[in-house]
Amino acid sequence: NGPAPGPFHQIMMPRPRRLLLLVNPFSGRGQAMQWCQTHILPMIREASISYNLIQTERQNHARELIREISLPEWDGIIIISGDGLLHEVINGLMERPDWEQAIKTPVGILPCGSGNALAGSINHYAGFDMCLREPLLLNCCFLLCRGGVMPMDMVSVTTSPSSPSPQNGRPAAPRRLYSFLSVAWGFVSDVDIESERYRGLGSARFTLGTLVRLASLRSYKGRLSYLPVWGGSFSPPRDDLLPPLDQPLPTRDWVTIEGDFVLVLAIYQSHLGADLLAAPQACFNDGLIHLTFVRAGISRATLLRLFLAMERGAHLSLSSPYVSHVTAKAFRLQPLSSKGTLTVDGELVPYGPLQAQVKVARSYLQSPPPTVSPFPYS
């Protein structure tokens, strides 16, 4: 029964952090709510963080919610799900009239999906050993409770319109969206989408999907153009490197490759999945798109070796005339085969020409300063 706290007391006591937790109860193997009760909420309460937990009820629920809410009430928006829900949140933030301020809201991820690429990248950047499932969740939860925020690059992606405009039957306008993880075409997006049917297996769904797709390996005709990091004059964050999707690219500085591809993967975080170190040199805010493309003609055995080596990030030293790794600031992909899949952050987008440009450090990631910075970029 000491004296009542006066104004001095109020100034000195920092208010507890307030987090908005968004849970997709169907993510991964459907364990997100259970892991909230057993792992996440006890740690968050222990760290004296106050929170509001909302379960998403349908696709785009989080996106709509984020477009409407009052953001100053929250110190961070935390996704308890796979990468797909964070894609919704980032795009919800960018669709707000106050997007310039809104996108500075820290976001974070507590991994409950099957791929968990961003969580794998955070775990790696923080210096922890590669891990999956509960150990990965606990590491990310620990980092979240410890606090800290760092900038993360975003990539603006223009995709083809999904269908003709219902009003006049003419093609609808190209769609703009924001991506924090990857754009994939061919083998990687095929495995991602086709392995949805093995969802009950958790992350093993990708291993099985890879073996199935290897057995009937496909290639796709297409044209890939990219602006390498050494070309042009880069002045982020203006969207100044790309003409509209239906207009030709400048010839100066751009590299174009046309032919048959097995896969094209553009990634801006280190991990493609929690156990796939696809771009070991990638940093959250290096301002780079790490492009890997594999040309037709590669043997199944070499492609399998590539993915096995990726678990350790050792695939970059695998020498094959069919495999290329480059860094770029922008790229355009024009599929010339009539059928195929294209994904952005693991989510299916309309199949057709697509282009993307990196926007430096527009979004923020809830994460501590790294204890180890594995590949500092200068």
Ligand SMILES: Nc1ncnc2c1ncn2[C@@H]1O[C@H](COP(=O)(O)OP(=O)(O)OP(=O)(O)O)[C@@H](O)[C@H]1O
């Ligand atoms: N309540 C819900 N019901 C159905 N779909 C949802 C719901 N909440 C979110 N979604 C959608 O489900 C999709 C998948 O979500 P998410 O990526 O978070 O989990 P996941 O697919 O299990 O993870 P991963 O991408 O690692 O496999 C997203 O497109 C998201 O918008």
